[in-house]
Amino acid sequence: MTRDALLLGVDVGGTTTAAGAVTREGAVLVEQRVLTHRDGRGRAPETIIELLGSVREQAERRGHAVEAIGVGVPGPVDPTVGRIGEHVPHVPELAGRALAAELAERFGRPAFVDNDVNALALGEWMFGAGRGARSLVVLAPGTGFGAGIVLESRLVRGAAGFGGELGHTPVKFDGPPCWCGGRGCLALYARAAPSARCSARS
Ligand SMILES: [Zn+2]
Numbered sequence: 001m002t003r004d005a006l007l008l009g010v011d012v013g014g015t016t017t018a019a020g021a022v023t024r025e026g027a028v029l030v031e032q033r034v035l036t037h038r039d040g041r042g043r044a045p046e047t048i049i050e051l052l053g054s055v056r057e058q059a060e061r062r063g064h065a066v067e068a069i070g071v072g073v074p075g076p077v078d079p080t081v082g083r084i085g086e087h088v089p090h091v092p093e094l095a096g097r098a099l100a101a102e103l104a105e106r107f108g109r110p111a112f113v114d115n116d117v118n119a120l121a122l123g124e125w126m127f128g129a130g131r132g133a134r135s136l137v138v139l140a141p142g143t144g145f146g147a148g149i150v151l152e153s154r155l156v157r158g159a160a161g162f163g164g165e166l167g168h169t170p171v172k173f174d175g176p177p178c179w180c181g182g183r184g185c186l187a188l189y190a191r192a193a194p195s196a197r198c199s200a201r202s
Contacts, residue, residue, distance in 0.1 A: 121148025
């Protein structure tokens with residue numbers, strides 16, 4: 001007997017990458033996580049593919065087919081084609097990659113890629129803390145400091161996908177330069193693992 005088809009979801013972080021096989025109702029049936037750079041810097045795409053393969057195998061062993069793949073990455077994404085932008089400071093090897101097309105070809109299933117915190121905001125809105133709300137803001141301090149905004153039941157992407165990047169709001173105008181081109185961004189102070197430099201300055 002074939003059980004319900006599942007969706008594979010991957011959250012690529014600057015430190016850890018997590019993958020799961022989930023039902024359409026959001027129940028996680030298989031979960032696995034690895035260090036994003038376990039195979040060395042520059043190898044994250046291969047690690048993502050191996051992780052997806054492993055989770056798919058576990059889902060299939062339980063009698064589930066896999067219907068589609070969704071990936072959240074820590075950087076700007078053109079979600080219509082699943083191409084990652086050029087600024088991916090924590091996983092730079094993903095910059096410019098057409099990851100959705102690569103995964104669709106590799107696994108023979110439709111694949112979608114979006115910014116990780118946009119995906120998180122949609123997830124919380126559909127299945128989690130924001131279920132039933134028309135608008136919400138998700139703050140996600142991790143290796144960086146991401147944020148996602150749902151306004152009147154629509155995800156706010158903004159110019160160049162920066163609509164929800166509250167982490168790049170300047171909080172100290174004469175603060176240290178940030179990779180985004182600004183200075184003293186919230187992300188430099190408020191992320192989960194502040195750099196030694198920031199800690200030393202505070
Ligand atoms: Zn910044």
